[in-house]
Amino acid sequence: MRPTSIRRFELVYALNIVVAVAALLWAFARLQAFMPAMPADTPAGLSRIIPVVVAVMAVVAILIKVLLWHFIARRGSDVARWIFVVLFVLAALSVARAAFFYGNEVLSAGTIPIVSLTISAIDFMLRTICLVLLFQADATAWIKGQRRPANLHDTFS
Template sequence: MRPQSILMFERLFLLSLAISAASFLIGYGDTVDLLARQPGMEELGLGSGFVIATFAFGFAIYLLLWFFIARRASNIAKWVLTFFVAIGLFSLPGIFAADFTVTRALGLLTYLLEVAALVFLFRADAILWLKGEAQDPEVFD
């Protein structure tokens, strides 16, 4: 059995992924329009397919990280996710710099859920589980 902290990580992280997907679907048209207005993008062949592929690639990476952390107890994956979430700090000022739209609000909510999920990976029961160390069965109650 997995510890409570890992279960909470899993719930919050998967919720963040679902909200991220909803945000992508809501903002897809605006993103494609923005990309089309950028000089040189059309000449490079970067259009709607590029937007979808970029999102799918990032989503797949996050799903793999979830799988390796929550199902395979990978401590390395925990640190990779920690690094990605830390990099996300640099995007926060951009969320507040422009008009606060639905997609920006969903992006902020996604980030906050990722941080909350990550906090659970640094609780004692999760640390022991991710290190593969023996645990007291009471931890799982």
């Protein structure tokens, strides 16, 4: 049986995947709204290919999330857990870079809508919770294959 931390990770990560899908759909809708505003000298083929490239990248991103979920929560893969950690660190660096370089100028100029910031904050918070759950003692033992033996005292009493 999977430990409590892994079951909780699975639930929180499923919620994270739902948030990611919602964010991608929202971003794609904003991209579609932006497309008519492209400069007149933009090649015609480029305006048709951008949505396709964005859609393919979105599908790949969701596929990576689903594969990580499967290999961590169902297979107990330590490699997948560390891939999750690397992706988390890259996301944390991206958040730090955005806050440091863009910070107040972006917020005061209104170039990033509050919806984007809210979705990003929720996404990062859920990933942080997942990371903490993956390194709980019961999750680490389960992933490393150290299954807990049955409590023999309760069995024979």
